[in-house]
Amino acid sequence: MDLETPADAWYTYVAVSLVSVALAGLALGVATGPPPDAPAAANAIEGATGSEYAASATYEHDADRVTIDRQTITMQNEHGTAHSSFSYGVVVPVNGNERLENITDGRSIEAEYDEALRDGDRHAFAEFTRDVETAYDEHTGEAIRADGELRARKVTVDSGIDELEPIEEEATVEVRDSWEPVANGIPGWNPDPYIGELRVTYSGSKERQATVHMEGEYRLADLLPAFVPDGPIPTSESLDETKELEANEHGADSFVFEPKSAEGIDVTFTAPVVDETYYIESRQPVRDPIEFEIEFTDPDGDLPAETWTFDLEYDDGSKTWSNEIDREMTFDHDHAAIGVTDGGNYYVTLVKV
Secondary structure, three states: OOOOOOOOHHHHHHHHHHHHHHHHHHHHHOOOOOOOOHHHHHHHHHHHHOOOOOEEEEEEOOOOEEEEEOOEEEEEEOOEEEEEEOOOOOEEEOOOOHHHHHHHOOOOHHHHOHHHHHOOOOOHHHHHHHHHHHHHHHHOOOEEEOOOEEEEEEEEEOOOOOOOOOEEEEEEEEEEEEOOOEEOOOOOOOOOOOEEEEEEEEEOOOOOEEEEEEEEEEOOHHHOOOOOOOOOOOOOEEEEEEEEEEOOOOOEEEEEEOOOOOOEEEEEEEEOOOOEEEEEEEEOOEOOOEEEEEEEEOOOOOOOOEEEEEEEOHHHOEEEEEEEEOOOOOOOOOOOOOEEOOOOOEEEEEEEO
């Protein structure tokens, strides 16, 4: 029996040894830690979403990135990736939104939206829901860099935490000047003043439009001295004018209107007895009263239509209409992240990773 070792046996031994060392080195380089505990994180979130009332929960974790997609959570670190889901509610990842992050950490909605609450033209709850919807749209299903602590908070809020101040609107029709004929001191002739120019103004909502309709009568005949020849005296005419107002971005508009008849008088004549020559040049004045009907509308239909009807005489000077419109906010109850309680309050669960 030949017990000698083959000549190439030492080559085989060296090769096997090198492979063993390489495999050992590879084994030492493979990570040995566990992936993040996604089910534990999901349980923490569910502790908030499943509560009947406002609630919060925190969970310490070792994930580098966290993805929240409606009712699922994915956590990833150098050791691997883990997935889990929760049964109650849809949550909103809020990383990057300072106000929502602060609320998730325990600050009140009233404190975070204090400026909007104090401004009668802003609605804090509307701004809060817009922030929630934006965070939901931007972060749902996206991997977020994590900081080692997951915090979930379910908040419940009454949409009436603040109220918008009502819209106050006002319209004024003002006599700015009187009708005066051009004449050269006809003795004993001093006609009553009538409206020669007026101004219509509106202030209130930038959504407003107004149609101003005016009716009346232009008449000069019974105002003239008796010795004016009948021939050049014009017959009476109807005033029938419509003007439009459209509020600008500041909620205001105005126009000036000078009533002018189509016909007038331009005559030179000699007065009897005194044998003096006189002249009169004038359009016919609009006689008191002018009847107004002003219709206030909103093309978008958000403001109620209003109608103001009145008479204006020269001696009135001006007349003013005022109105107050209550404002209410309406909200989309169908957003996936925002729920409504039986009592009409809104709730949402915010998560910061």
